[in-house]
Amino acid sequence: MDINKIKSKRTKVMEYSALSELLRVTAKPEIVSLAGGLPAPESFPLEVIGELNDLVLKKYQGTALQYGPTNGVKELRIAVSDWLKKRHMKADPDLIGITSGSQGGLDTLGKIFIDEGDAIAVESPTYIGAVDAFAPYGPRYEAIDTDDDGIIPESLDKILRTNKIKFVYLIPTFQNPTGRTIIWERRKKIAEIIKKHRTLLIEDDPYNSLRYRGVALDPIQTLAPENTVYLCTFSKVLAPGLRVGFYVAPKKVADLMVAAKQSVDLHTSSYSQYLATEYLKTGHLKKHLPKILKMYKSRQEAMFSALKKYFPKSFSWTKPEGGMFVWVTGPEKFDSLALYWKAVENHVAYVPGTYFFTKQGIGKNTMRLNFTNADEKVIDKAVKKIADVIKKNL
Numbered sequence: 119m120d121i122n123k124i125k126s127k128r129t130k131v132m133e134y135s136a137l138s139e140l141l142r143v144t145a146k147p148e149i150v151s152l153a154g155g156l157p158a159p160e161s162f163p164l165e166v167i168g169e170l171n172d173l174v175l176k177k178y179q180g181t182a183l184q185y186g187p188t189n190g191v192k193e194l195r196i197a198v199s200d201w202l203k204k205r206h207m208k209a210d211p212d213l214i215g216i217t218s219g220s221q222g223g224l225d226t227l228g229k230i231f232i233d234e235g236d237a238i239a240v241e242s243p244t245y246i247g248a249v250d251a252f253a254p255y256g257p258r259y260e261a262i263d264t265d266d267d268g269i270i271p272e273s274l275d276k277i278l279r280t281n282k283i284k285f286v287y288l289i290p291t292f293q294n295p296t297g298r299t300i301i302w303e304r305r306k307k308i309a310e311i312i313k314k315h316r317t318l319l320i321e322d323d324p325y326n327s328l329r330y331r332g333v334a335l336d337p338i339q340t341l342a343p344e345n346t347v348y349l350c351t352f353s354k355v356l357a358p359g360l361r362v363g364f365y366v367a368p369k370k371v372a373d374l375m376v377a378a379k380q381s382v383d384l385h386t387s388s389y390s391q392y393l394a395t396e397y398l399k400t401g402h403l404k405k406h407l408p409k410i411l412k413m414y415k416s417r418q419e420a421m422f423s424a425l426k427k428y429f430p431k432s433f434s435w436t437k438p439e440g441g442m443f444v445w446v447t448g449p450e451k452f453d454s455l456a457l458y459w460k461a462v463e464n465h466v467a468y469v470p471g472t473y474f475f476t477k478q479g480i481g482k483n484t485m486r487l488n489f490t491n492a493d494e495k496v497i498d499k500a501v502k503k504i505a506d507v508i509k510k511n512l
């Protein structure tokens with residue numbers, strides 16, 4: 119049997135990822151990896167989850183392990199709606215849907231909206247997982263100009279004026295990979311532009327709760343709720359392994375989300391959904407989140423000071439007020455991809471920035487560093503090792 123002869127065009131797109139090849143080596147125990155985007159396992163509230171497990175089984179009994187509704191269990195949709203009030207979002211529980219992580223939401227949105235050749239407007243660089251989720255449907259990308267304050271609204275306006283765009287995909291807060299946040303003035307302008315062009319915004323907001331300093335900004339969804347699908351997740355505030363995310367969508371999109379998700383997995387794990395429900399309802403999120411913030415703030419500060427101590431003066435980096443990543447930019451001649459294997463020989467890994475761009479060949483002088491999944495000492499050591507490799511080869 120020749121599988122190559124029968125596989126679909128979609129599969130060919132999904133099959134090979136140069137980045138996965140590159141990152142495979144980071145699984146080796148001798149490698150200190152600042153490459154992944156993982157939360158710290160020591161941030162997971164194990165005891166709380168144990169308690170909630172007992173509570174869920176007692177309170178919901180067989181229902182916690184039974185098939186459930188595709189849009190998610192009602193108790194969780196109500197609890198999420200309450201939680202989102204803190205972000206000044208008016209989210210009717212009927213317009214909320216539960217997904218298997220926000221990644222599940224991205225995949226469903228791709229399925230609903232993208233036909234081959236359709237254009238999507240994205241930040242440049244953007245989240246690789248979204249590009250991977252959309253890839254099987256064959257889109258092309260229009261990159262929105264970006265600076266330290268996020269996307270430049272005039273650039274978005276121009277793209278929407280001159281292209282037929284299916285939707286705009288943004289990560290406005292503590293973006294992956296750059297850590298950048300779109301400032302409030304621009305959020306207002308973006309909402310106006312989206313409404314003016316009667317287009318759809320997908321606002322991916324997994325890092326919203328991970329703010330270590332500064333003032334919280336309301337999501338763009340609050341300014342254009344009829345034009346926005348808002349995605350968020352429990353992965354960064356509870357545990358990613360439970361695979362619980364959610365969306366808030368305009369009614370017509372919410373209906374399509376249910377239709378598209380049903381054939382994929384019927385629904386997200388009922389048990390995980392009830393755990394998440396009780397995590398919110400019993401006030402455990404409120405108690406636990408400050409512990410996560412304290413841990414990550416200190417790790418982020420360790421990364422900032424290590425970068426300052428060890429990196430050449432010709433390098434700069436973002437200084438996000440939260441999130442999980444720092445984005446480093448070197449001089450033009452710096453090629454982070456070319457140096458990657460030398461770094462690995464030195465037992466340290468990062469993600470070469472070029473992979474986050476939808477256009478090939480740009481961003482060679484950039485890299486993404488994660489600071490959440492290593493302690494302060496390890497971060498210091500790893501940043502020094504990367505700096506040593508750079509200094510030897512620049």
Ligand SMILES: Cc1ncc(COP(=O)(O)O)c(C=O)c1O
Binds near residue numbers: 218220247294353
């Ligand atoms: C921007 C962004 N969106 C979505 C996700 C997916 O998260 P999850 O599926 O765990 O909710 C991630 C994970 O790192 C991310 O960085």
